[in-house]
Amino acid sequence: MEKDSLLVLSGGMDSVTMLYKYIDRIALAVTFDYGSNHNAREAACAADICRRLGVEHLLIPLGFMGQYYKSALLSGADAIPDGSYAIDNIKLTVVPFRNGVMLAVACGLAESRGLKRVMLANHGGDHTVYPDCRPEFISAMSQAMETGTDTHVGIWAPFTSLTKGQIAAIGKELGIDYSLTYSCYKGGKVHCGTCATCIERREALLYAGIFDNTVYEKDMQ
Amino acid sequence: MEKDSLLVLSGGMDSVTMLYKYIDRIALAVTFDYGSNHNAREAACAADICRRLGVEHLLIPLGFMGQYYKSALLSGADAIPDGSYAIDNIKLTVVPFRNGVMLAVACGLAESRGLKRVMLANHGGDHTVYPDCRPEFISAMSQAMETGTDTHVGIWAPFTSLTKGQIAAIGKELGIDYSLTYSCYKGGKVHCGTCATCIERREALLYAGIFDNTVYEKDMQ
Numbered sequence: 285m286e287k288d289s290l291l292v293l294s295g296g297m298d299s300v301t302m303l304y305k306y307i308d309r310i311a312l313a314v315t316f317d318y319g320s321n322h323n324a325r326e327a328a329c330a331a332d333i334c335r336r337l338g339v340e341h342l343l344i345p346l347g348f349m350g351q352y353y354k355s356a357l358l359s360g361a362d363a364i365p366d367g368s369y370a371i372d373n374i375k376l377t378v379v380p381f382r383n384g385v386m387l388a389v390a391c392g393l394a395e396s397r398g399l400k401r402v403m404l405a406n407h408g409g410d411h412t413v414y415p416d417c418r419p420e421f422i423s424a425m426s427q428a429m430e431t432g433t434d435t436h437v438g439i440w441a442p443f444t445s446l447t448k449g450q451i452a453a454i455g456k457e458l459g460i461d462y463s464l465t466y467s468c469y470k471g472g473k474v475h476c477g478t479c480a481t482c483i484e485r486r487e488a489l490l491y492a493g494i495f496d497n498t499v500y501e502k503d504m505q
Numbered sequence: 506m507e508k509d510s511l512l513v514l515s516g517g518m519d520s521v522t523m524l525y526k527y528i529d530r531i532a533l534a535v536t537f538d539y540g541s542n543h544n545a546r547e548a549a550c551a552a553d554i555c556r557r558l559g560v561e562h563l564l565i566p567l568g569f570m571g572q573y574y575k576s577a578l579l580s581g582a583d584a585i586p587d588g589s590y591a592i593d594n595i596k597l598t599v600v601p602f603r604n605g606v607m608l609a610v611a612c613g614l615a616e617s618r619g620l621k622r623v624m625l626a627n628h629g630g631d632h633t634v635y636p637d638c639r640p641e642f643i644s645a646m647s648q649a650m651e652t653g654t655d656t657h658v659g660i661w662a663p664f665t666s667l668t669k670g671q672i673a674a675i676g677k678e679l680g681i682d683y684s685l686t687y688s689c690y691k692g693g694k695v696h697c698g699t700c701a702t703c704i705e706r707r708e709a710l711l712y713a714g715i716f717d718n719t720v721y722e723k724d725m726q
Contacts, residue, residue, distance in 0.1 A: 344569045348610065352563065354617040381613035384653045388609035389569065392602035396575040416653035424652045428645040432605045432637035 319350020321471030449491030477502030516551030540571020542692030670712030698723030
């Protein structure tokens with residue numbers, strides 16, 4: 285199998301699962317540090333996993349997002365609401381056009397390296413609230429990238445229609461140790477267990493029948 | 506007229522003309538420093554012109570492009586070929602998906618500020634060689650941005666079908682002093698007069714009947 289793809293790797297469950305599943309296609313994994321509360325911890329997980337798997341890894345700072353973009357995700361842990369992914373809750377954590385920026389940067393890098401595709405681990409659960417996770421966006425952005433590059437770099441997003449639980453089930457089959465990944469939007473040393481991403485993480489692991497060995501702050505109290 | 510737009514302003518002739526022509530629509534001008542030879546000089550021109558016109562201006566560093574992207578434009582003045590915009594010459598100066606990255610970053614910033622449109626001064630002369638200047642790309646990228654944002658931020662690129670000479674003619678009518686702008690791809694203190702952008706600059710000013718008071722190194726020898 286030709287290693288012709290670049291993976292956008294956050295260090296969370298979804299993109300780590302994609303890395304394990306399609307490792308024979310992935311020439312390069314790229315993590316973006318856009319200044320969110322949880323970015324540094326996710327990025328450390330991403331770097332660690334790439335080292336273990338022998339995959340080349342780049343960390344690209346996008347400091348302007350933290351500086352100029354408006355989002356609770358960029359405003360410290362106290363700005364992150366507790367509770368599940370209800371629309372009003374999660375809307376606060378939208379970082380405007382985050383996937384658009386990451387895909388565009390990854391696209392130029394892929395063309396520079398002669399790689400054909402950018403892989404993104406957006407999934408079904410993201411669709412309702414984040415416009416830049418929906419299939420229509422992925423398709424339109426892929427079209428823009430193919431048109432805007434000489435080598436017609438496209439997007440490959442094979443998890444678009446899966447739920448996070450189904451992704452965890454793939455990970456179970458592959459024997460992924462999810463304690464190597466990080467999810468919490470509050471960005472603490474320990475997962476809070478109460479923000480929307482922590483709740484989603486727990487539910488996905490439960491759905492897949494994976495023993496959840498994540499330490500949650502909530503359970504320590 | 507509502508100030509509902511963000512302008513991608515390089516500090517070259519085209520985007521400066523767009524700033525003057527549509528100033529009553531422009532709430533914010535953004536210059537990107539992507540580490541090219543000529544970026545610092547262009548950016549200084551952009552900041553200076555915004556100060557003169559009282560337009561808010563941001564300079565956003567995209568250092569990863571200079572670090573990881575492949576292009577003669579990012580490799581020092583000696584890598585820039587002399588001579589006009591012949592395909593082989595100018596292909597060397599393509600920065601992979603540069604407009605895609607700048608538009609994506611500008612899109613997220615526009616949504617953060619409640620602005621409706623991102624303006625880009627791509628023009629007819631760019632089309633042949635740079636895929637991310639062609640009308641098909643602008644249209645596909647606008648579609649991606651509209652789909653990927655809650656507020657449906659779009660692209661407005663009113664110079665897409667104009668030549669650089671026609672843009673200079675608009676500038677002449679508006680009384681723009683083009684000595685405030687910078688074009689040379691070699692990035693020297695003085696325009697070289699021999700690279701493709703310098704040749705294009707001279708031709709455009711000549712076409713528009715503007716006295717070219719640019720100091721060209723070529724003429725000093």
